[in-house]
Amino acid sequence: MSENGQPGPAAATAAGITAPEVPLLEVSDLETYYEVRRGLTERATRAPKQWVHAVDGVSFRLARGEMMALVGESGCGKTTTAQTILGMVKPTSGTIRLNGTNLTELGERKLRPLRRTLQMIYQDPYESLDPRFRVRESVEEPMLVHGIGGSRAEREKLAVEALERAGLSPARLFLDRYPHELSGGQRQRVAIAAALVLGPDLLLADEPVSMLDVSVRAGVLSLLDTLRRNGDMGILMITHDLSTAARFADRIAVMYLGRIVEHGPASDVVRNPQHPYTKALLSVVPKRDPRERATPQILTGETPNPVELPSGCRFHPRCPVAEERCRLEDPQLRLPAAATAPDHQAACLLV
Amino acid sequence: MSLLEVSGLHVWFDPPSAAEVHAVQGVSFALDAGERFGLVGESGCGKTTTILALMGLLPPNASAAGEVLINGQNILAGGEESVQAYRWKDIAMVFQGAMNALNPVKKVGWQIAEPMAYHGIAEGAGARKRAGELLEMVGIPAAAAERYPHEFSGGMRQRAAIAMALACEPKILLADEPTTALDVMVQAQILALLTGLTADLGLALVLVTHDLPVVAQVCERAAVMYAGEIVEIGLTDTLYHAPRHPYTRLLFAATPDLYGRDAVISIPGAPPRLDTEIAGCPFRPRCDVPLDRCSSEHPELRVVEPAHLAACHRNDLVGAT
Numbered sequence: 117m118s119e120n121g122q123p124g125p126a127a128a129t130a131a132g133i134t135a136p137e138v139p140l141l142e143v144s145d146l147e148t149y150y151e152v153r154r155g156l157t158e159r160a161t162r163a164p165k166q167w168v169h170a171v172d173g174v175s176f177r178l179a180r181g182e183m184m185a186l187v188g189e190s191g192c193g194k195t196t197t198a199q200t201i202l203g204m205v206k207p208t209s210g211t212i213r214l215n216g217t218n219l220t221e222l223g224e225r226k227l228r229p230l231r232r233t234l235q236m237i238y239q240d241p242y243e244s245l246d247p248r249f250r251v252r253e254s255v256e257e258p259m260l261v262h263g264i265g266g267s268r269a270e271r272e273k274l275a276v277e278a279l280e281r282a283g284l285s286p287a288r289l290f291l292d293r294y295p296h297e298l299s300g301g302q303r304q305r306v307a308i309a310a311a312l313v314l315g316p317d318l319l320l321a322d323e324p325v326s327m328l329d330v331s332v333r334a335g336v337l338s339l340l341d342t343l344r345r346n347g348d349m350g351i352l353m354i355t356h357d358l359s360t361a362a363r364f365a366d367r368i369a370v371m372y373l374g375r376i377v378e379h380g381p382a383s384d385v386v387r388n389p390q391h392p393y394t395k396a397l398l399s400v401v402p403k404r405d406p407r408e409r410a411t412p413q414i415l416t417g418e419t420p421n422p423v424e425l426p427s428g429c430r431f432h433p434r435c436p437v438a439e440e441r442c443r444l445e446d447p448q449l450r451l452p453a454a455a456t457a458p459d460h461q462a463a464c465l466l467v
Numbered sequence: 468m469s470l471l472e473v474s475g476l477h478v479w480f481d482p483p484s485a486a487e488v489h490a491v492q493g494v495s496f497a498l499d500a501g502e503r504f505g506l507v508g509e510s511g512c513g514k515t516t517t518i519l520a521l522m523g524l525l526p527p528n529a530s531a532a533g534e535v536l537i538n539g540q541n542i543l544a545g546g547e548e549s550v551q552a553y554r555w556k557d558i559a560m561v562f563q564g565a566m567n568a569l570n571p572v573k574k575v576g577w578q579i580a581e582p583m584a585y586h587g588i589a590e591g592a593g594a595r596k597r598a599g600e601l602l603e604m605v606g607i608p609a610a611a612a613e614r615y616p617h618e619f620s621g622g623m624r625q626r627a628a629i630a631m632a633l634a635c636e637p638k639i640l641l642a643d644e645p646t647t648a649l650d651v652m653v654q655a656q657i658l659a660l661l662t663g664l665t666a667d668l669g670l671a672l673v674l675v676t677h678d679l680p681v682v683a684q685v686c687e688r689a690a691v692m693y694a695g696e697i698v699e700i701g702l703t704d705t706l707y708h709a710p711r712h713p714y715t716r717l718l719f720a721a722t723p724d725l726y727g728r729d730a731v732i733s734i735p736g737a738p739p740r741l742d743t744e745i746a747g748c749p750f751r752p753r754c755d756v757p758l759d760r761c762s763s764e765h766p767e768l769r770v771v772e773p774a775h776l777a778a779c780h781r782n783d784l785v786g787a788t
Contacts, residue, residue, distance in 0.1 A: 189650040190650050329509045329677065330509060330721050331509050331717075331718065331721050331733055332733050332734075333723075335733035337723075356651060358725060359680070359724055360723050362726075364723075387726070398725065401651060402678070402684040403680055403684065403725060405707055406684070406707055407704060409684055412659070414655050
């Protein structure tokens, strides 16, 4: 934060305003490939190595105070993108700059103190919390790992503060409870508190509400919304739920087969989609109002294998409007002719 | 006479070292051939227990009371023996997570053919041929019958699970969260398949889900369950545009919509435990518009307008909307 010469919360950018000079997070040309394990026969016959192109050239920026949603179907690379940013997976190439520092160049020792500035919220609070830990221990453990809070009393004070910020109030009532005594929504709030005690700049939330009951989802999402609007942090939310992304994120990036195929302000992506894949995805999202039964544009098949990528535009085999050139030319992100926002981009030859 | 008529269905669970749980408390609904009916609500409100009771598949520590009529015949009347004659042949079910319950070491076609022999529908080559036809019916090439579940994608496994449920040509299909673990595009494919089956085969569908938009898009009618009871039942259009129970209204308000601009609000609190009798309205502690009588008087499910029932004391007020 201040030691990095970054603007404080006061300079936080609100929705839609362009990112400042040094963004909180800047991901450039990120590629993360996994090697396909070869069996004995393949190795004996010296079959060529094969790669899963999980993330294949992803670039974006995220400002403090902003929430960006990375959406797409399973296998599109959104979770690998988050894991690479977190340092759980080594990128094949590209850079990840957090407050201007390139994380991919740092060794484990230099990376460790930076880890507290980026925290992850996992999908399943039934699995992410240790069932033998009381709430107090779950929230205090990260402080012990990072050497925060000199005394037990100090750590308890910080834990109480974090729990209150996460909406578990009065926090003292929760300190000595075990996860099984909490509802799903409360568990997820404990997981969020355990991230908040470290004072993170960036929160990665991987499907933060998909395991929760409908009635409590809104509460957890509003909490994340408040946390970033206070300007303390930026949030990258990974989700397959376009309705949630549309409602809570400032910007949406749609991923398909390891690439961002459309990216822009949430309202533009949702109301003025440009890429045929985004259009199809939006058309199949069920609406609450039974009168809004638009004809869904159902794509056949499922996302192809990311080992053998299609030639040209990787969406062309499933694309309803593909032309001959789509098989040959790989489209890059650019401003579509019909865009109404200057920062709206789509990777399609036909826009 | 309706194809399926459930009336006054109760289910109790008797856990070994705890109080009895009254999981389903007098559920009644009816549906006709070709109709798509939704059963919605939060987890723990009795949706799955209700449809397991319709299949006669409750665990041994559960007991059920009430009537489940198929074409006027009470299938629960004679216990397991009477329900066996109907199960799979008249009423079939796609279980939650069924796509992950396929046997990994058996070919998909074999798994679809196996129950046919058990029910005396077809055997040997005949059953294999029928398995191929069923796969075609759910949009999988018949040749895929010779493949193993791990060679199928998630969507294909869910289709295979649906094909299995259709093996004995049932009239009623119960589907428990059939798209919950699937991607939105695959979800759309499966929902289109289920809708197509009701139209083509005249199958009646009961879709159990916590996902209101799915029900809004697929079902003509739906029942909202809370604390083991149906608290509102009517056309999905009416439930969204003119709900007469606060729970229905709040559930919709808690669901984000793609184009919605209204604030998404969670419902405070959690559903009540069902191991003690609840005095008054079970939703009262979470209700945003309770009345004095709600804490003492239990609201009954009553007709509020034609084909629309709700269990809320507010509907008794003059000028209630």
